[in-house]
Amino acid sequence: MHRLFLKGEVHGTTHLYSGQEAVAVGVCAALTQGDWVAGTYRGHGHALAAGTDPAGLAAEMLGRATGVCGGRAGSMNVIDLEHGLLGCYGIVGAGMGAVLGAALSGRRTGKVAVAFFGDGATNQAYFHESLNFAQVLGLPIVFVCENNLYGEFTPLAASTAGGDIAGRAKAYAMNAEKVDGNDLWAVRDAAAAAVERARGGGGPTLLEALTYRHFGHSKSDPGSYRPPEEVEAWLARDPLVIARERLLADGVPVEHVDAAETSAADTLRRAVEAALAAPYPDPATEAAQEFAA
Amino acid sequence: MSTIDFRTAIRDAIAAEMERDERVVFFGEDVAIAGGVFKATPGLHERFGEERVFDTPISELALSGAAYGAAITGLRPIIEIMFGDFMALPMDALVNQAAKFFYISNEQGTVPLVVRCAVGGGGRFGAIHSQIPGTWFQGVPGLKIVAPSSPGEALGLLRGAIRDENPVIFLEHKRLYSVKGEASPEEVIPIGRARIARAGEDVTIVSIMKGVGDALAAAEDLAAEGISAEVVDLRSLRPLDLDTVLASVAKTNRVLLVEEGPRTGGWSTGLLGAISESGLHDLDDAWILATAEYPIPYSPPLEDAFMPDAAAIAATVRERLGAGVAR
Ligand SMILES: Cc1ncc(C[n+]2csc(CCOP(=O)(O)OP(=O)(O)O)c2C)c(N)n1
Numbered sequence: 001m002h003r004l005f006l007k008g009e010v011h012g013t014t015h016l017y018s019g020q021e022a023v024a025v026g027v028c029a030a031l032t033q034g035d036w037v038a039g040t041y042r043g044h045g046h047a048l049a050a051g052t053d054p055a056g057l058a059a060e061m062l063g064r065a066t067g068v069c070g071g072r073a074g075s076m077n078v079i080d081l082e083h084g085l086l087g088c089y090g091i092v093g094a095g096m097g098a099v100l101g102a103a104l105s106g107r108r109t110g111k112v113a114v115a116f117f118g119d120g121a122t123n124q125a126y127f128h129e130s131l132n133f134a135q136v137l138g139l140p141i142v143f144v145c146e147n148n149l150y151g152e153f154t155p156l157a158a159s160t161a162g163g164d165i166a167g168r169a170k171a172y173a174m175n176a177e178k179v180d181g182n183d184l185w186a187v188r189d190a191a192a193a194a195v196e197r198a199r200g201g202g203g204p205t206l207l208e209a210l211t212y213r214h215f216g217h218s219k220s221d222p223g224s225y226r227p228p229e230e231v232e233a234w235l236a237r238d239p240l241v242i243a244r245e246r247l248l249a250d251g252v253p254v255e256h257v258d259a260a261e262t263s264a265a266d267t268l269r270r271a272v273e274a275a276l277a278a279p280y281p282d283p284a285t286e287a288a289q290e291f292a293a
Numbered sequence: 294m295s296t297i298d299f300r301t302a303i304r305d306a307i308a309a310e311m312e313r314d315e316r317v318v319f320f321g322e323d324v325a326i327a328g329g330v331f332k333a334t335p336g337l338h339e340r341f342g343e344e345r346v347f348d349t350p351i352s353e354l355a356l357s358g359a360a361y362g363a364a365i366t367g368l369r370p371i372i373e374i375m376f377g378d379f380m381a382l383p384m385d386a387l388v389n390q391a392a393k394f395f396y397i398s399n400e401q402g403t404v405p406l407v408v409r410c411a412v413g414g415g416g417r418f419g420a421i422h423s424q425i426p427g428t429w430f431q432g433v434p435g436l437k438i439v440a441p442s443s444p445g446e447a448l449g450l451l452r453g454a455i456r457d458e459n460p461v462i463f464l465e466h467k468r469l470y471s472v473k474g475e476a477s478p479e480e481v482i483p484i485g486r487a488r489i490a491r492a493g494e495d496v497t498i499v500s501i502m503k504g505v506g507d508a509l510a511a512a513e514d515l516a517a518e519g520i521s522a523e524v525v526d527l528r529s530l531r532p533l534d535l536d537t538v539l540a541s542v543a544k545t546n547r548v549l550l551v552e553e554g555p556r557t558g559g560w561s562t563g564l565l566g567a568i569s570e571s572g573l574h575d576l577d578d579a580w581i582l583a584t585a586e587y588p589i590p591y592s593p594p595l596e597d598a599f600m601p602d603a604a605a606i607a608a609t610v611r612e613r614l615g616a617g618v619a620r
Pocket of ligand 1: 040041090117120146148150152185217282
């Protein structure tokens with residue numbers, strides 16, 4: 001996506017998820033069919049982990065007619081209800097509001113709702129109102145904060161009083177946990193416990209996943225405000241590398257791991273090729289309605 | 294038909310729809326146990342239970358976000374935002390999320406939610422409890438804005454709003470809650486069609502909510518003086534039923550728009566523009582009676598002078614038409 005962006009194929013802006021993959025994958029691995037997920041504008045990872053077809057996602061990011069939203073949503077706003085993706089929210093924090101309602105629905109059907117958001121979003125009214133609302137009503141929600149240490153260009157310390165995001169849940173008497181967000185297994189285990197608690201009527205949980213984005217905030221940002229030693233230290237903890245090492249250490253044959261990596265890369269390559277070959281939506285035949293009948 | 298007051302019409306509409314559809318839920322601040330600050334919803338909590346009718350924290354953003362999330366996942370929420378002025382707080386959930394979802398999702402799902410709120414002046418509530426926020430939302434594609442004028446309209450339009458697949462902002466004028474009128478419990482009024490509240494020949498008066506009653510009272514007075522006024526109740530600000538207005542103007546050739554709110558950025562200026570664009574050849578005269586361009590005052594004489602009322606409507610028609618009306 002980064003390369004396509006530089007080539008001008010991805011329009012507007014885009015926010016890469018590279019470096020944070022273990023969070024979305026770990027959390028979604030703990031969900032079952034029918035559960036709901038709300039992602040962020042950095043939502044490609046959330047969508048893929050939720051089960052969105054990579055070809056439909058790539059086409060949406062490229063504004064093509066074959067996109068999951070027909071090119072109407074774009075990179076920041078992907079919605080895929082079939083896979084429980086309530087939306088990727090271009091407004092910082094908005095997904096937390098949406099999951100409150102999904103959880104009201106979920107209370108009737110035994111489904112759980114998850115909201116992903118960044119550390120910067122914990123300073124939004126959405127965060128504080130939603131945590132309180134969810135806890136008072138005992139809703140089946142997992143709030144997943146991806147703490148990548150920056151909100152756009154501003155470091156956590158300069159934006160977030162107290163600096164302890166999981167600690168903010170204490171004020172609401174909500175279950176909370178800090179977890180290594182670059183360790184897929186750690187994230188999955190913490191999420192599974194939170195999901196089980198939610199499903200069993202035990203109410204919401206706040207998970208703070210410590211992680212890092214490999215690139216700048218968005219397309220136009222080289223991320224040069226970050227100390228090089230810090231970037232280096234986190235690149236060395238790339239969640240994909242950690243996952244590979246763990247699989248090998250657990251005795252999974254290297255051919256299997258290689259095959260999985262190749263197959264994933266192939267799927268993404270084919271998705272992008274198909275998207276590049278797909279037509280743009282045609283304004284002349286676009287049958288857009290303002291209202292649902 | 295029975296005679297009920299406006300607040301009972303609201304409650305009857307919610308009860309009827311909750312009765313016929315399990316998916317309808319109702320929540321907001323103090324709406325369940327207390328029955329709402331304007332006492333529009335007592336008894337619903339007892340009748341339908343805590344799962345379907347409940348009180349929430351004072352969190353306009355969270356409860357609107359919750360309504361949006363519930364609507365896209367299979368429920369049909371009705372929420373109450375206590376005073377229309379507080380609609381400034383949940384703007385994101387309604388304008389950026391609920392209004393856009395149907396379109397940007399490529400029609401994967403709909404957003405059947407209703408936001409009720411008490412609006413309008415005349416109650417001595419002051420500048421931040423008396424506004425009509427309809428026009429804040431009027432420029433947002435994907436939102437419907439409904440504004441009933443009587444108990445019968447309130448009952449039918451609210452039932453229509455709850456059955457509608459789109460997000461609807463439902464405005465309830467505070468001065469109407471105790472007004473009594475005829476209502477048919479069975480009637481469901483589809484949203485987006487204006488109504489001729491009174492037929493007339495010489496001038497069309499267009500308004501919403503309390504303004505319709507004021508216009509009808511003014512029309513009574515004017516009739517005694519030989520001026521025949523037609524009154525159009527818009528009933529909804531989006532969609533706006535321009536056809537009904539244009540047909541009326543084609544008949545009377547004169548139009549007065551009565552808006553409780555400033556004309557700048559008001560619905561009346563937009564409607565007057567649309568009338569001139571499509572009905573200029575039918576127009577002999579067109580004007581607006583709106584409020585002043587400052588916040589609504591608190592002190593009774595100041596507030597009374599600020600609000601358009603029946604006397605002001607009649608006076609402006611008289612002045613504008615002159616003593617006699619050429620037929
Ligand atoms: C309401 C709102 N304010 C500001 C922005 C602009 N903006 C987009 S992303 C971002 C930073 C968010 O930081 P964080 O929540 O930590 O998420 P991250 O990007 O680190 O994943 C900002 C300020 C926005 N999209 N929405």
